[in-house]
Amino acid sequence: MKFLLPVGLFLLVTGCEEMIHEREPKYVHDGEGPPSMEGIYIQREEHNILIEGEELKEEGKTLSLNEFMSKNDGYFLKLKDDSELEGIKSGTKVKAWCGQILESSPPYAVCQKIEAVGEE
Template structure:
């Protein structure tokens, strides 16, 4: 009986750990978005901090605001992270853009991992 328990305990522990590991990773979205279809979000892009401010919450004087000023004012914005740092090159602050994101983290402030950014008319 002792031998059986010595065998059963490690095998049971192994099965428990490997089974739970799959559950941890299950349901987590991949950082993949094909860039097709409508953008995930639209807003005003502020180049300095790579943030996106909703159009309805943006005033012209906001162009000079920093990440900290938006955060201190408890204003709505999303911090953008790109797959490639050069994706947002040439897009000026205050430009209306659409972004395609695979993951939007519900943190404060929100963070979005984006696969595409495009200037809108």
């Protein structure tokens, strides 16, 4: 009985600790090393979007934002500092260092750093 009490407490504490850290990002990118994503930066309807890949599947400006996102694999970008987007125009190929990717609908990527690779 003396053995089961410490083992039970240990299991209880380690299980609860996992629940405490459950909502924290599992990986935080510090902006160093290789980028998390590469793609094309698009600004549509006051949203910053990163479309993965080398080219857009549908570039029509007449499409709604939801239709545009359904035809292209991309993420809405949340940046810690909006000054990261200075000088980056819509349609520019970029690299992004993102620490947290929220697979919601629509998906969001929280990025620490973004930089232009070249103009499309």
